[in-house]
Amino acid sequence: MADDVLEIAEIDVIRGEEAAFERAVAKAAPHFRESPGCLSLKLLRSIEHPSRYRLVVGWDSVDAHILAFRAWPGFHEWRRLAGPYFASPPRVEHVRAALEAF
Amino acid sequence: MADDVLEIAEIDVIRGEEAAFERAVAKAAPHFRESPGCLSLKLLRSIEHPSRYRLVVGWDSVDAHILAFRAWPGFHEWRRLAGPYFASPPRVEHVRAALEAF
Numbered sequence: 001m002a003d004d005v006l007e008i009a010e011i012d013v014i015r016g017e018e019a020a021f022e023r024a025v026a027k028a029a030p031h032f033r034e035s036p037g038c039l040s041l042k043l044l045r046s047i048e049h050p051s052r053y054r055l056v057v058g059w060d061s062v063d064a065h066i067l068a069f070r071a072w073p074g075f076h077e078w079r080r081l082a083g084p085y086f087a088s089p090p091r092v093e094h095v096r097a098a099l100e101a102f
Numbered sequence: 103m104a105d106d107v108l109e110i111a112e113i114d115v116i117r118g119e120e121a122a123f124e125r126a127v128a129k130a131a132p133h134f135r136e137s138p139g140c141l142s143l144k145l146l147r148s149i150e151h152p153s154r155y156r157l158v159v160g161w162d163s164v165d166a167h168i169l170a171f172r173a174w175p176g177f178h179e180w181r182r183l184a185g186p187y188f189a190s191p192p193r194v195e196h197v198r199a200a201l202e203a204f
Contacts, residue, residue: 032203033204043200048195063170100145
């Protein structure tokens with residue numbers, strides 16, 4: 001829908017822990033899927049900076065992420081699983097599609 | 103395909119020029135589409151920082167972007183159309199999907 005938002009969380013992972021981090025995200029994915037208002041989840045890995053990831057999560061609103069998910073037990077599970085591999089706090093921003101050309 | 107890459111160009115636009123920038127991207131899109139190896143183009147707009155955009159372009163390799171597209175006349179057309187609205191040089195990174203959970 002036009003109102004859908006994407007959360008983009010830029011996450012720098014501790015060097016050498018990339019594979020463990022990826023496994024943690026795969027394990028945490030069901031906690032996102034079960035959260036009301038969560039539409040999609042993918043993990044992108046930087047080619048220039050291989051310890052940098054972007055977690056891209058589709059939500060039906062910013063509130064579904066900030067208010068509902070962060071109060072959801074799944075959020076704590078996500079942080080418990082993936083947090084130990086964060087080199088620094090994730091940088092989180094929300095975006096909306098302005099143009100989908102092709 | 104698993105080898106596809108996404109270019110993510112973070113672009114800060116001069117305040118007040120957002121609508122003109124979006125029109126320029128729409129006008130430039132065919133130059134991307136015609137470039138060999140270019141698979142998709144979308145423009146995302148930040149909710150927290152409404153003058154910040156992310157141009158997300160799918161390529162079949164990093165070289166298709168860096169070597170082929172930047173030598174392509176369409177690249178100069180893109181810069182001619184959208185460049186006047188850039189507040190600063192775009193920050194460009196390439197990523198690859200590590201996980202597409204749902």
